[in-house]
Amino acid sequence: MILDGRKISKKITEEVKSKVESLDKKPGLALIYIGKDESSKVYSKMIVKKAKSVGFNIETVIEETMDQESILDKIESFNKSDLIHGIIVQFPLPKDIDEEKVRNAIDYRKDVDSAGVINTGNLYLGNDAFIPCTPKAMTRILEEYNLDNEGSKVVIVGRSNVVGKPLYECLNRKNMTVTICHSRTKNLREHTLDADIVCTAVGKRNIISSDDVSRNCVVIDAGINVEADGMYGDVDYVSLENHVSWITPVPGGVGPVTTAILLENTLEAYYKNEA
């Protein structure tokens, strides 16, 4: 059965919208995208549209190129602005930019995608912190379908700083037992076959097919692979859709929930810093 990300996204978005309507001041989100990738530009514009639709103030910096100093200046002005509560920078940035510097330039109180060291540290220490949007979205999907059971055996494939590792922390907080697999894992199938839940975030197609997972398995696919003929996740969806018990499609799974979580996190930043 399909885990309908669009439905969950709509629910979250409507909740955010109704909360925003009761506020005197608008929550504000700043978005920075520097680059020439068409699909990233499309994604940025989609965030802008969604943020406006819930009544957010939105400011954008969308450019094909920009030098590091100018990016840092933009962030500094958003840090200082009373109208902005959340700042998201789309990574990767062009190669000549020091990403680490950019991440940590964002005021941690406005770092709604948890890109910087303060939120990352607090996340792993179990303290209050913004949770990165993609792993928070994956966790939310499990929650919405009552699949977030304590003691579940989870295999995460992919160990990136933005998805795999923080997803461990999210699912650990649910008392699940998590194994993190990656490109150097020997015999990945041995791990996935035994899992109640398999989460993927690799950026490579067809890494999991029906031979790799049990029929009871829940598959949450955060992969985005843009090809000439469409957008694909990390797993072999065609082989899995009638095999596993639950699966997220791509598109229409983790992606739309992630965008909605960005709005939710920005509203959280608003409450924390306007209160």
Next chain:
Amino acid sequence: MILDGRKISKKITEEVKSKVESLDKKPGLALIYIGKDESSKVYSKMIVKKAKSVGFNIETVIEETMDQESILDKIESFNKSDLIHGIIVQFPLPKDIDEEKVRNAIDYRKDVDSAGVINTGNLYLGNDAFIPCTPKAMTRILEEYNLDNEGSKVVIVGRSNVVGKPLYECLNRKNMTVTICHSRTKNLREHTLDADIVCTAVGKRNIISSDDVSRNCVVIDAGINVEADGMYGDVDYVSLENHVSWITPVPGGVGPVTTAILLENTLEAYYKNEA
């Protein structure tokens, strides 16, 4: 066969000592222990003795009670001191003290046990950071016996901020495939039986016996359980010592290596901040 922590500790300590001898200025370590626990006091004095033996300057605050402001003042004076390069606070502190505040009061450049949010964040982001002494010691034991093989299946039992979680990051950097188990894990044995390496850091006796692990297994036990008749680890050592391929004893395993790593991390802080 026994993984001899005392031997590794001696090796690291001698390396630190010989490096210190070539320095014009002494590395300095500040140690704070507030409490009435006799074994913690003994441990603190042991660190002092070891630090002196390698030629460190050492300053201590060892008191049965102290209010929060005074602890923070002490840390602030160590932060400012040119003679101190590393600061370690023994946790837990008395219940009326805000531990989070104390952790984050330590200048991150002197936070040699990686207690604060900056080192924690940088650790999980894969950046340069001090690695907490206990998980670094456990990793070092595997290295010293050439047991740190890429692709090894590891089960960590215990998910504390000071051992289990950062140990994941240490072993992930070795490209191992790590599962983190805990008190809510269902059927722990199913996981441990399949593991090449089992690491424990729980603070509870006899959680693993010969029924739980294969004969090829390597067992690294960071547990310290002080009982009337002696000190014990988390695993059933008697049942395991002739069953598994390698095991750390308690005492004489992870403990002494941890103390040596504290000296090593302090020397690292010295190099970073005096250079």
